[in-house]
Amino acid sequence: MRIGLLGTGPWARMAHAPALAGHGAVDFAGVWGRRPDAAKELADRYGVRAYDDVDELLADVDAVAVALPPDVQADLAARAARAGRHLLLDKPLAVTPGRARAVADAAREAGVASVVFFTSRFQAATEAWIAEQAATGGWFTGRAQWLAALFPGGARTSDSPFAASAWRREKGALWDVGPHALSVLLPVLGDALRVSAAAPGPGDTVHLVLEHTGGASSTLALSLTAPPEAAGVTVELRGTAGVAVLPDGSEAVVPAVSRAVDALREAAGTGRPHACDAAFGLRVTEILAEAEALLTAR
Structure with missing residues (x-):
């Protein structure tokens, strides 16, 4: 599985990039970020390509790992799913049910696998x-x-x-x-x-x-x-x-992300949804939005 990384922030640097680079069963293909200089710095650290164009990265990979703010993630994840790319996502999937549903719907309609990285579920x-x-x-x-x-x-x-x-x-x-x-x-x-x-x-x-x-x-x-x-x-x-x-749950995060990569590979290979797929991420978003509405109404 060729996998690209979307994002260059602290979580991408300390969790996703080292997990992808150290995983023996995937090919860490490259990095795209909203700041090209940060993408180049992170890509150079691991000897992979820095992409200026996200669609060019999507064309070169089988899957993407996303380490971006929730609503930025949601829009790009739906875009990646429509391009037929499997999705390793972060929590929360989005901060509105509509955007989360767009990701879950895109993944289902495209028949791609998805895994949302909830840390405790992969330690x-x-x-x-x-x-x-x-x-x-x-x-x-x-x-x-x-x-x-x-x-x-x-x-x-x-x-x-x-x-x-x-x-x-x-x-x-x-x-x-x-x-x-x-x-x-x-x-x-x-x-x-x-x-x-x-x-x-x-x-x-x-x-x-x-x-x-x-x-x-x-x-x-x-x-x-x-x-x-x-x-x-x-x-x-x-x-x-x-x-x-x-x-x-103090286990280091990189091995946990590696297990999430394994879960994505298994879901992509078998066609069986993982328990922490985008549909589960959507449900979590719906519950949090319900709680937020109650807090706002006070």
Whole structure:
């Protein structure tokens, strides 16, 4: 599989590019970015071609990995799908259901494979835990706390390479870490029937209550503005099997992206959709948009 990279930002540099370059079963064909100088710098680092024209890259590859802001990603992903290219995408797929649906529809109509990279779904320990809890069943309730200190205390400065991200500053924790929490809860508790409640907390913190098709309810606390001492991830399930807690997901990101590449290759080869395909990315977008509407209406 020849695969090209769309994007040159921190995530492309620290996750996608090294994973593609180090993967033995794909050919890292080149890089396109909105800033040609950054595309050239990243491409030169890995000895691949820098493309000035995205359509020229699409013509040369079988698949694309996308590391771009959500709505930029959505438009280019739909374009790539219509060109017959398989899609390795990032979360959130988009920040409006309409744009997310355009990607899912384009992938389905073109018959191309898609995988959305939700980190916990491709780290070995957390992926195994999610599968085990989904098989166990009988869950009564779930609790997810996804608290980051990207903007601690609401500060507008941060040492994180992601702090300059305009879409994160605008959309906040709901759209940045909310997809991670949903990617863990939905395969275990079932799809969300509705967002029963959504309330703001300090900074960009939001609290959600979901009802699930499996009969369970869940609560989510999401933040990018937590104090560093309070930051961390906790997912706890309670049900007939007792209490289950998500294991540490501190595995390096490059091996996780490599597993996502493997998942894309398998889906492309077999024609069987992956559980984290664009349709799942669309569903996550719909749930987050429902929560956002409740918060806006307060």
